[in-house]
Amino acid sequence: MTLLKVENVSKRFGQLVAVDDVSMTVEPGELRAVIGPNGAGKTTFFNLISGFLTQSSGRILFDGGDISTLLPARRVWRGIARTFQITEVFPELSTRENLRIAVEVAAGYRTRIWLPRQVNAEIEARVGDLLARSGLDDKADRLVGELSHGDQRATEIMMALALRPRLLLLDEPTAGMGEQETYDITQLIRKLHKDEKLSIVLIEHDMRVVFHLADRIMVLAEGKMLAEGTPGEIAGNEVVQAAYLGKVA
Numbered sequence: 001m002t003l004l005k006v007e008n009v010s011k012r013f014g015q016l017v018a019v020d021d022v023s024m025t026v027e028p029g030e031l032r033a034v035i036g037p038n039g040a041g042k043t044t045f046f047n048l049i050s051g052f053l054t055q056s057s058g059r060i061l062f063d064g065g066d067i068s069t070l071l072p073a074r075r076v077w078r079g080i081a082r083t084f085q086i087t088e089v090f091p092e093l094s095t096r097e098n099l100r101i102a103v104e105v106a107a108g109y110r111t112r113i114w115l116p117r118q119v120n121a122e123i124e125a126r127v128g129d130l131l132a133r134s135g136l137d138d139k140a141d142r143l144v145g146e147l148s149h150g151d152q153r154a155t156e157i158m159m160a161l162a163l164r165p166r167l168l169l170l171d172e173p174t175a176g177m178g179e180q181e182t183y184d185i186t187q188l189i190r191k192l193h194k195d196e197k198l199s200i201v202l203i204e205h206d207m208r209v210v211f212h213l214a215d216r217i218m219v220l221a222e223g224k225m226l227a228e229g230t231p232g233e234i235a236g237n238e239v240v241q242a243a244y245l246g247k248v249a
């Protein structure tokens with residue numbers, strides 16, 4: 001069954017139509033990229049899927065159920081987790097502590113002061129698993145604020161994964177990164193997608209990352225869907241080249 005189905009969704013801010021009648025589907029295990037020039041409506045589109053904004057019209061289905069009016073936290077419990085354009089971590093805590101917080105939130109233990117030993121062991125095991133999958137084990141006890149931008153972003157992605165999502169939304173995961181960091185984050189996303197069959201939608205400006213990772217690409221321009229297809233189809237699409245790719249190159 002289709003995991004995410006966005007149907008004719010629009011979002012108006014006063015006179016401005018930031019997202020204009022956009023439809024998109026994401027199949028289980030698919031990695032979908034959303035690209036487009038600045039101000040195209042990409043982040044607004046993400047905010048509609050994650051529930052930070054409510055659409056002006058249209059509807060959003062997740063796993064067959066209508067989530068259009070659900071609050072963000074409810075969508076997380078349904079299985080949608082996201083990261084932000086600006087990394088959201090606790091810089092004064094260690095990597096391990098950041099992940100532990102996310103795991104406790106996910107398990108519903110965050111409001112309890114004392115945890116039974118068995119539960120504690122389960123949480124530790126889950127944190128260890130996230131550290132291993134991200135390759136952050138050797139930085140587990142470093143303060144996140146002292147880590148590289150790339151490792152901070154990896155920590156944030158693993159915090160989102162602690163919520164055990166079925167769909168992960170990544171808003172510009174390589175923003176502001178150098179070559180090596182971009183490569184490392186791309187490899188992490190690829191691993192989560194290919195090895196763990198996680199469904200991912202990502203907004204990304206770096207075309208090398210997009211064409212390396214995506215199964216399908218949607219191009220937004222001025223709120224409208226300009227094109228949609230495989231990386232090969234998008235690379236060969238003259239409208240896209242003229243409106244977007246040509247400008248970037």
Ligand SMILES: Nc1ncnc2c1ncn2[C@@H]1O[C@H](COP(=O)(O)OP(=O)(O)OP(=O)(O)O)[C@@H](O)[C@H]1O
Nearest residue numbers: 013016017018036037038039040041042043044045
């Ligand atoms: N809360 C808001 N109120 C009013 N206008 C908004 C709001 N959020 C976004 N916009 C406008 O909607 C349009 C789309 O913005 P959005 O941030 O979604 O684009 P984007 O494609 O993510 O851009 P970028 O690549 O620069 O992040 C822009 O013109 C922006 O100014």
